[in-house]
Amino acid sequence: MRQVAALLRAEAADLRAIAEGRGVQGRYADALRDGARELDVRLRETAERYERVQGGLTHWAGELDGFQAEAGRILHAARAEEAGNAGDVDSLAAHRRALARVTAQRDARAAHFADRIRDQIDDEIKDSWWDRCKDAIDEYQSVISFVVDVMGWVATGIAIAAITMTPAGWVAGLAVWLTFGVLAGHLLLASSADGSWADVAMDLFGLLTMKVGTVALTNLRGVRDATKLAAELAAEERAAETSARETRSLRDRTSAVVNRRASTRAERGRARHLRNIARAASVRAGHAASAAEAAVPLPEASRWEAAVVGGDRETANLHKDVQRLRAAYPESPEVQRASLGAEGHKGVFQGTWIVATAVDGVDKGAGTSDLFPWKTSYGPYGHFKNRYVREVGSRW
Incomplete structure (x- = not known):
């Protein structure tokens, strides 16, 4: 961590030189200076994080050495008493209590330095889920x-x-x-x-x-x-009109019979019947033409x-x-x-x-x-x- 911090400091110094404009000329210089100035600040902030964490770990390492040395002395004393057959139950219990005190002190100081390091890295350089992603x-x-x-x-x-x-x-x-x-x-x-x-x-x-x-x-x-x-409606209308034209003479004759005063009731009835047949034929022709148009499938386009x-x-x-x-x-x-x-x-x-x-x-x-x-x-x-x-x- 100390080496990374030193490297970041060196890079920041180079960027600071660029930001101050030394050796930078041309139309791109202003943008380059602004970018270098911002990156210089970020690199120094990152270096400070590494230095803070390194400092906390260094202090903890020193204290941990002390706790380990104390635990070693307790162990050495217990083994010496055991080797000389001078130890008893009370003496062994005293050594265990001493070791427990040292262990508790070690755990307390470990928690202290862990909290300290967490506080020190709680800066604007955040490690988020996106960083991991x-x-x-x-x-x-x-x-x-x-x-x-x-x-x-x-x-x-x-x-x-x-x-x-x-x-x-x-x-x-x-x-x-x-x-x-x-x-x-x-x-x-x-x-x-x-x-x-x-x-x-x-x-x-x-x-x-x-x-x-x-x-x-x-x-x-x-x-x-x-x-x-x-188109279906147009086909129906066209077919109906065509059928009507074809039967126009028949309809004219039957209309004349119906309208003539001299016609008998039977003649008028037959004339009306023929005229209705002609009209129905026109309607059927229209429906057939509409159905035929509806049945025409989509044409197939060429390749x-x-x-x-x-x-x-x-x-x-x-x-x-x-x-x-x-x-x-x-x-x-x-x-x-x-x-x-x-x-x-x-x-x-x-x-x-x-x-x-x-x-x-x-x-x-x-x-x-x-x-x-x-x-x-x-x-x-x-x-x-x-x-x-x-x-x-x-x-x-």
């Missing part, structure tokens, strides 16, 4: 960094594979959980100053783009459902159509169906109005995927990798990320 993170930093890098590359691989093939649901879910795992790992590393907060920011940005993309997909699904409902939106076939299929419904019912203002916003939601989904992929690609390409240590990296990019290395809870 940080020590554990520092110890396993290489393992954590490697696991995080593996999870990041696996998630990127899944995203790349999704461009050309639609992964199973559990695979897509795995990519999301891997992203959360990468964020948790980067948080641990950044909090203990073993990683950059820039990595945490990029992970949060990636999760944000996922959320925005999910909202855009939900909105596109809502637009398609509204357009589909409007390229899915690829341009990040490989998400549902997004491509929904947008393609909206386009089909627009083309199928151009005369329906309800269909055209319900389909508004489809391109915007698709564009948001596509844009978030492009931006997230670009950010991840730049980070993977320009950054270093624990999984692929032989990979080339771009030095200034690493320097940029190192600017955001800050330990959480540090008093220094």
Whole structure:
């Protein structure tokens, strides 16, 4: 402890020289002086802690030597009496009482110095649960960094594979959980100053783009459902109108019979019956057309159509169906109005995927990798990320 305190004092003296400006020039000098001045104070405070503890232990060591010497004299006297057969029961009891007194005095002084040392280290340099946690993170930093890098590359691989093939649901879910795992790992590393907060920011940005993309997909699904409902009503209306046109001459004739004064009751009854049949046929035609439209499944987007939106076939299929419904019912203002916003939601989904992929690609390409240590990296990019290395809870 004395040697550590001396080393800290020497380092503090060097920092004090920097803080006083000796040999320091340039635009960085003011910031360097301020940082050196603060660190000088912290190092001297730490040195004082070591010196206080060393002083307490030194005094306790001296007293402990005295107690041990006294206990040794008692033991020596007892053995001498035993060897000369001069000892009796009362003499042995007296030696035991003397040893008990020395032991009690030793324990009392030990407690005194223990309390004194605790008081002396109760300063602003605190050892907290976070310090212990940080020590554990520092110890396993290489393992954590490697696991995080593996999870990041696996998630990127899944995203790349999704461009050309639609992964199973559990695979897509795995990519999301891997992203959360990468964020948790980067948080641990950044909090203990073993990683950059820039990595945490990029992970949060990636999760944000996922959320925005999910909202855009939900909105596109809502637009398609509204357009589909409007199309079913438009199909019903179109079929009913077509059937009505086809039976117009029949309805005109039956109406003339019903309205003619010379028609008999039987003729009017047959005419009304035929007219009701024609109307019912129009209603049935409308219902059949609506049901037929409702039964039309989502169209299957091509591989390229899915690829341009990040490989998400549902997004491509929904947008393609909206386009089909627009083309199928151009005369329906309800269909055209319900389909508004489809391109915007698709564009948001596509844009978030492009931006997230670009950010991840730049980070993977320009950054270093624990999984692929032989990979080339771009030095200034690493320097940029190192600017955001800050330990959480540090008093220094």
